[in-house]
Amino acid sequence: MKNILLASALVLISGSAFGAEIGPAGCGLGHQLMGKDSQVLASTTNGTSGNQTFGISSGTSDCAGTHSSAAIMNYIETNKTALVKEAARGGGETIAGLSKMMGCEDAKAFGSSMKSRYQTIFPTQDAGAAHVTVELRRMMNEEKTLATRCAPIS
Numbered sequence: 001m002k003n004i005l006l007a008s009a010l011v012l013i014s015g016s017a018f019g020a021e022i023g024p025a026g027c028g029l030g031h032q033l034m035g036k037d038s039q040v041l042a043s044t045t046n047g048t049s050g051n052q053t054f055g056i057s058s059g060t061s062d063c064a065g066t067h068s069s070a071a072i073m074n075y076i077e078t079n080k081t082a083l084v085k086e087a088a089r090g091g092g093e094t095i096a097g098l099s100k101m102m103g104c105e106d107a108k109a110f111g112s113s114m115k116s117r118y119q120t121i122f123p124t125q126d127a128g129a130a131h132v133t134v135e136l137r138r139m140m141n142e143e144k145t146l147a148t149r150c151a152p153i154s
Contacts, residue, residue, distance in 0.1 A: 028068075072101055072136075073129035080129070084122055090115030102136060104150030113143045 028045075076083060079094045086092030091111035099110035114121060114136075121127070121135040140146045 069130075069133055072098070073133050075101060076129040076132050083132075086111065087114040087118055087121065098136075099150075102140065102150075104140065104146060106146075106149040109143075109145045109149050110140075113139050113146055 075098060079098075082092070082094040083098065086095045089111075091108060095111040095114060096107035099105070099107040102110075104110045117135070117139050121132055121139070123131075140150060
């Protein structure tokens with residue numbers, strides 16, 4: 001246990017020294033130790049160590065200047081009903097807020113892309129926030145319109 005606490009402290013002190021791309025599990029100790037290729041282990045580590053919230057509020061653990069996947073998933077889950085309706089229309093206040101959280105200032109382009117990928121983003125009524133987040137990140141990386149109008153996303 002002492003080794004885990006010591007490793008956690010060293011990682012937190014080092015801030016964003018590793019600089020790897022952040023995957024769906026978000027920033028935090030799990031991201032820094034596991035990288036983007038082992039999201040299940042990264043998410044488990046983040047969840048069991050409780051360090052992601054600290055990283056977001058303090059700007060350490062590769063959380064500086066980004067909105068974590070946890071915050072984005074929370075936003076999606078909280079606003080899911082409105083988000084589903086707005087995505088079908090291609091715009092709205094909820095999409096504008098989500099767009100900004102995800103680093104895209106062009107909410108109109110973001111909403112338009114959500115409308116065109118609606119079935120992929122929301123394949124069922126029970127699509128979870130984690131699935132929606134992964135699909136939105138994929139959309140932002142693949143859509144040429146968003147690539148030129150939004151900040152690069154990892």
